[in-house]
Amino acid sequence: MYYSVLLLFSINLFLYCDETNGSLKYKMDNYEEKVKTKWEYNPFKNYATDRYFSSWINPNAYNSKFWFGDIFNIKEMYPNKNFNFDKMILYYHPTLATEVTPISFKHNEKHRFKIGVGYLTHFFFSHYGKGFSQYYGKSLFYGTYTQTEVFFDYIYNNSFKFRFSPLRHVCSHIAGDILGDDKLYDKSTEEFKDNGFEQMQFSAHYKYGWFAFYGGVAFAITGFKKSNLVDLFNIFSGIDFRVPIWGEISFISGVYLGVNLDQINTIKRTIDDYIALRSYNEWTPSISVGAGVEIYRIIIGVKYQYERSKQLYAFKKMESKFGLEASLYL
Numbered sequence: 001m002y003y004s005v006l007l008l009f010s011i012n013l014f015l016y017c018d019e020t021n022g023s024l025k026y027k028m029d030n031y032e033e034k035v036k037t038k039w040e041y042n043p044f045k046n047y048a049t050d051r052y053f054s055s056w057i058n059p060n061a062y063n064s065k066f067w068f069g070d071i072f073n074i075k076e077m078y079p080n081k082n083f084n085f086d087k088m089i090l091y092y093h094p095t096l097a098t099e100v101t102p103i104s105f106k107h108n109e110k111h112r113f114k115i116g117v118g119y120l121t122h123f124f125f126s127h128y129g130k131g132f133s134q135y136y137g138k139s140l141f142y143g144t145y146t147q148t149e150v151f152f153d154y155i156y157n158n159s160f161k162f163r164f165s166p167l168r169h170v171c172s173h174i175a176g177d178i179l180g181d182d183k184l185y186d187k188s189t190e191e192f193k194d195n196g197f198e199q200m201q202f203s204a205h206y207k208y209g210w211f212a213f214y215g216g217v218a219f220a221i222t223g224f225k226k227s228n229l230v231d232l233f234n235i236f237s238g239i240d241f242r243v244p245i246w247g248e249i250s251f252i253s254g255v256y257l258g259v260n261l262d263q264i265n266t267i268k269r270t271i272d273d274y275i276a277l278r279s280y281n282e283w284t285p286s287i288s289v290g291a292g293v294e295i296y297r298i299i300i301g302v303k304y305q306y307e308r309s310k311q312l313y314a315f316k317k318m319e320s321k322f323g324l325e326a327s328l329y330l
Contacts, residue, residue: 043102043116047297047329049158052212053205054099055240056299056327057254057288059307060147062099062118064330067303068092069323077314082183083140089129091321095122098330101153114153121146124175124311134181141175145310149201161205168218170231171196172312185313192269195312197223197230212240220263225276229308229315230263236286242294250294252301258286262308264316284308284318290325299327 045054054061071077071091078085101116124142134140149168155161172195178184203216215237223230236258243251266278285306292301302324309319 040106041104043100043104045099045329049155051297051329052207052240053155053161053214054329055212055214055238055254055256056252056301056329057240057256057290057303058214058236058238059256059286059288059305060120062097062120063095063327064097065095065325065327066092067095067323067325069321071319071321073318073320077309077311077317077319080184084128084132084134087128087132088126090127091323092125092127093122094125095120097121099151110157112153112155112158114155115151116153117148117150119148122310134177135183136177136180141177142311143173143175143178143313145172145312146170159207163201163203163205163216165199165201165203165218167221168199168201169196170199172310172315174312178313192267193228193312193315194267194269194274195227195229195315197227199231210242210244212242214238224263225265225279226267226274228265228267228312230265232261232263232281234258234260234286238288245293248296251291252294252299253291254289256286256288258307260284260286260308292325297329299325299329301325301327 045051054063056063056065068090074085074088074091097118097120099116099118101114103115104113106112122145124144126140126142128134128138128140132138147168147170149165151163151165153161153163174185174193179187197220199218199220201216201218203214205212205214215235217233217235218231219233220230236256238254238256240252240254245251260283262282262284264280264282265276268275268277286308287306288303290301290303292299292303302322304322306318306320309315309317311319
């Protein structure tokens with residue numbers, strides 16, 4: 001017992017009490033710090049610098065968010081009266097999104113290189129008022145829109161970013177709340193709807209003081225005359241403006257403008273193939289504007305969007321909506 005106490009006391013004195021530069025603890029801590037400085041690794045988004053390269057107003061940016069508000073032309077998007085839009089009190093669209101860069105390294109403190117993936121899924125819901133419900137209940141789930149891509153980033157001095165995305169997959173689906181209700185969707189008479197295509201994209205971002213500018217182009221590489229909708233080509237640009245208020249709180253506003261050339265196809269599905277019965281191309285705008293408050297990783301603001309609907313059932317229609325959105329930069 002005596003020797004055990006003496007041994008524990010000696011170890012404790014040796015490891016924790018001796019804080020001189022020649023101690024073992026000092027040498028281990030110093031070596032650990034030197035090793036860490038050799039390579040800084042972070043596979044996730046760096047809030048301090050990278051948020052300027054992921055605009056909250058860009059409808060295709062990989063930011064998680066929750067939007068609720070009103071869709072002004074919902075009856076044009078869904079002309080079937082059985083949807084009972086007069087009974088709706090709220091539309092809400094949660095989005096799960098993020099980017100992960102498992103390959104990430106820095107050179108000479110100014111040059112950063114990343115290889116990663118981005119993932120985004122929109123969910124489209126609405127809610128009926130008191131005393132009314134549809135086949136599956138008081139909430140109606142319209143569908144999903146998914147976008148995922150592989151990208152290569154080059155970042156210079158945390159002020160300029162160039163992104164090349166060799167492969168971006170886009171698809172959308174009608175939800176079971178519609179497919180399972182014959183009053184809302186009659187599969188025997190209504191047009192078959194399926195959306196899936198792939199694109200290649202180039203984009204650039206530049207931070208200048210309180211401003212962040214960005215723009216890019218994308219074009220389709222698969223899905224021609226097999227998907228109901230193929231975004232053949234799009235060009236976009238935008239600007240974010242931040243004004244520091246206090247601490248991590250800033251006022252933020254932004255504008256996004258884009259133009260899309262879409263291929264619209266009427267598809268007949270067979271056992272082993274998709275046949276395009278009719279096809280035409282159409283130019284459409286994409287507009288998003290908003291203003292709000294940024295608190296660390298969270299942005300709360302009002303936003304207006306006008307673009308081709310990402311809801312598959314209404315893919316031939318434009319969608320005009322306004323509401324409140326909470327965006328989380330993860």
